[in-house]
Amino acid sequence: MPQASCTLPKEGSMNRDEIITILSEDNPVKIEELFRRARTVRAREFSNKIFLYGFVYFSTWCRNNCNFCYYRNANSISRYRKTESEIIAISELLAKSGVNLIDLTMGEDLAYHKEHFTTVFDMIKVIKDRTGLPVMISPGLVENAWIDRFSELDTEWYALYQETHNRELFARLRAGQDYDERMNAKLYARDRGMLIEEGILTGVGEDLEDIADSLLEMGKIGARQVRVMSFVPQKGIPMEQVKKPEPIQELKIIALLRLLYPKALIPASLDIDGIKGLEDRINAGASVVTSIIPPRSGLAGVAQNSMDVDEGGRTVAEAAGILKNMGLEPASAEEYRDYLTTLREGSI
Numbered sequence: 001m002p003q004a005s006c007t008l009p010k011e012g013s014m015n016r017d018e019i020i021t022i023l024s025e026d027n028p029v030k031i032e033e034l035f036r037r038a039r040t041v042r043a044r045e046f047s048n049k050i051f052l053y054g055f056v057y058f059s060t061w062c063r064n065n066c067n068f069c070y071y072r073n074a075n076s077i078s079r080y081r082k083t084e085s086e087i088i089a090i091s092e093l094l095a096k097s098g099v100n101l102i103d104l105t106m107g108e109d110l111a112y113h114k115e116h117f118t119t120v121f122d123m124i125k126v127i128k129d130r131t132g133l134p135v136m137i138s139p140g141l142v143e144n145a146w147i148d149r150f151s152e153l154d155t156e157w158y159a160l161y162q163e164t165h166n167r168e169l170f171a172r173l174r175a176g177q178d179y180d181e182r183m184n185a186k187l188y189a190r191d192r193g194m195l196i197e198e199g200i201l202t203g204v205g206e207d208l209e210d211i212a213d214s215l216l217e218m219g220k221i222g223a224r225q226v227r228v229m230s231f232v233p234q235k236g237i238p239m240e241q242v243k244k245p246e247p248i249q250e251l252k253i254i255a256l257l258r259l260l261y262p263k264a265l266i267p268a269s270l271d272i273d274g275i276k277g278l279e280d281r282i283n284a285g286a287s288v289v290t291s292i293i294p295p296r297s298g299l300a301g302v303a304q305n306s307m308d309v310d311e312g313g314r315t316v317a318e319a320a321g322i323l324k325n326m327g328l329e330p331a332s333a334e335e336y337r338d339y340l341t342t343l344r345e346g347s348i
């Protein structure tokens with residue numbers, strides 16, 4: 001294969017126009033060069049270690065009607081809300097299997113809002129105690145007083161995704177929700193000492209300028225984990241007929257994030273293409289495998305409700321096997337904790 005000339009801007013210093021130029025690149029040789037550069041940066045920052053996150057999507061009830069989401073309130077689907085003991089047991093199972101973090105995710109389920117999140121706070125305490133692992137809470141938009149409590153409980157991460165930073169597109173995607181309210185909750189969590197994760201969806205009507213703006217915004221707000229996922233059309237949602245984007249777009253964005261933010265945690269989500277999509281995302285520069293789910297746990301994924309979940313494809317063992325073939329290996333719990341300290345102390 002001919003060598004690409006090195007036309008990529010210096011890492012960490014890309015401006016909007018340079019990001020747009022890379023996003024519009026369709027020369028496979030140059031795209032491969034982009035991925036190679038991203039892998040080099042990851043290897044420098046993380047050596048051959050990849051972090052693994054366990055995913056517990058414990059309630060699929062939601063008050064909102066995001067037009068891209070299968071779990072939107074108006075979609076007539078079967079839903080679940082796991083009991084406290086089920087959630088704790090699943091978290092313990094995930095910890096035993098070797099994940100580095102427990103990601104507790106829910107829709108904006110009013111049952112928890114009505115009881116002021118008491119059950120969720122109790123669960124976080126028990127899960128942190130029994131697993132010894134850091135916790136990410138992905139509760140949607142919540143009151144500042146509840147974020148205070150997450151912070152007091154030493155919940156390491158607050159994940160809340162705008163999905164786009166174009167306000168008009170946000171209004172179309174997250175119908176009825178307020179852009180600033182959502183952003184401010186995230187910034188509040190950051191100011192209370194929590195690490196924050198920001199994310200975008202690609203394939204939802206954004207243009208390249210929007211993507212570039214989002215990538216730059218993620219850095220400005222101090223997100224320490226930055227994610228992109230491809231939109232997956234699902235049954236019964238208003239965007240059911242929108243085509244899934246070309247997979248290369250998500251991979252290019254992962255690589256750009258790596259070059260922009262060398263130390264950031266960047267997920268390779270198993271939610272889009274299942275375990276078979278892992279290698280490409282890691283090859284593009286991702287440093288975290290997200291959405292590890294114990295088989296037959298009765299849990300769903302977020303972007304797709306069933307991709308590889310019950311078949312047992314989304315386990316630490318499966319992911320570790322793929323990583324090994326790529327010369328990589330899962331990080332230990334201690335290595336992940338140490339990395340969080342680095343993230344808290346420095347820039348990305």
Ligand code: SF4
Nearest residue numbers: 062064066069072107
């Ligand atoms: S994306 Fe989240 S907030 Fe929006 S409908 Fe789905 S679960 Fe609810």
